[in-house]
Amino acid sequence: MTSAALEVVRPGALTTVQDLGRPGHAHLGVPRSGALDAGAHDLANRLLGNGRDAATLETTVDGVGLRALAPVTVVVTGAPCAVRVSGRPAAWGAPVRLGAGAELEVGRAESGVRSYVAVRGGFAVPPVLGSRSTDLLSGLGPGVLTGGAVLPVGPTGPDPVLGADALRVPGAPSELVLPLRLGPRADWFEPASIAALWRAEFRVSPASNRIGLRTEAGVRLARSRGGELPSEGMVLGAVQVPPDGLPVVFLADHPVTGGYPVVGVVPLGPALDAAAQAGPGVPVRFVGVRGGRWAKGSSPRGS
Structure with a gap:
């Protein structure tokens, strides 16, 4: 058989x-x-x-x-x-x-x-x-x-028991809204750039992959200090900013260390799931959160 x-x-x-x-x-x-x-x-x-x-x-x-x-x-x-x-x-x-x-x-x-x-x-x-x-x-x-x-294929278990909510399938985002907790290196960027981050509309770059969602257009974040960081640990959802100033959201296959400053972190959950379905050209906005609330200067519009 x-x-x-x-x-x-x-x-x-x-x-x-x-x-x-x-x-x-x-x-x-x-x-x-x-x-x-x-x-x-x-x-x-x-x-x-x-x-x-x-x-x-x-x-x-x-x-x-x-x-x-x-x-x-x-x-x-x-x-x-x-x-x-x-x-x-x-x-x-x-x-x-x-x-x-x-x-x-x-x-x-x-x-x-x-x-x-x-x-x-x-x-x-x-x-x-x-x-x-x-x-x-x-x-x-x-x-x-x-x-x-x-x-x-592995061995099967008991027949599935489905609830009424079993088919709640979110659609692909027409606009990707990513909650962002600032830190640990937000102080490496000009305050004006951080303020502009909440107003900017980026786009998903065609260079995005399982390692990271790259952005294009939008505002380029300007650093407030020179030099480079020693490599430090990276986590899923970390938003790293390379020298071109355009944020990169780390996804599942991200490197475990990196030397570019992390302006903030997108918490685990539905927003990162949506990032997996955002194709090239989809608008991207960041909205600030702190302790579960909107950070000062950010806007929850469209979320």
Whole structure:
């Protein structure tokens, strides 16, 4: 009898295996990694009765094609897209049964950037440091998907129990609003630049990737002091400002250290999930928060 597995028919532009990542290894130089849109990853697993840590596939822009080598149940969440099974339309955002030999085609993102494909039982590729995530920066975990690769499926658990809120799927942002807690190096920037930060409208740069969301246009933050920092620890959501003055928001595959000053940090949560779905050209604004409240001089408009 064939073990449950999915064969890669079409790998897509950039499809990786992701779970909740491998936090806790920064002291070893290992990034956190994991699904960029954690909410979409969680929802996909919830719809199938998987645990939150079950591995999914994260596609980028143009989806992926898979062939079932044995009967499996799958679901697609994240960026909305056309879903087909052996050429016939199938549901997006709901479990779909694949018979042995059936081909799942996850199409191009209609809005947003990244779709998530989950299978009941999870993708059971070998874990590295406790995670099955592909880390593009360090090279840990399974490689980027290639045609012909076979992805084993883990054992299934109890049938899923879905609540009324199971299909609350946020759409891709038309404007990305990022809450920002200033520090630890906000004092490296001119007060006028910090004030301008709250009023500026940036755009998502096409150079953005799993390492960081780069910005373009907007205001260039001017430093109040010269010199450079010694390398110091970086966290998910840190907003680093390189010499060109345009903020970079660190995402899941970010380096664990860096020498450019961090003007502030975007807290973990829905805002970083939205950043995973913000494509090139999407407007970006920062709104200041301190202790859960809007910081003086910032504006919550549009949030």
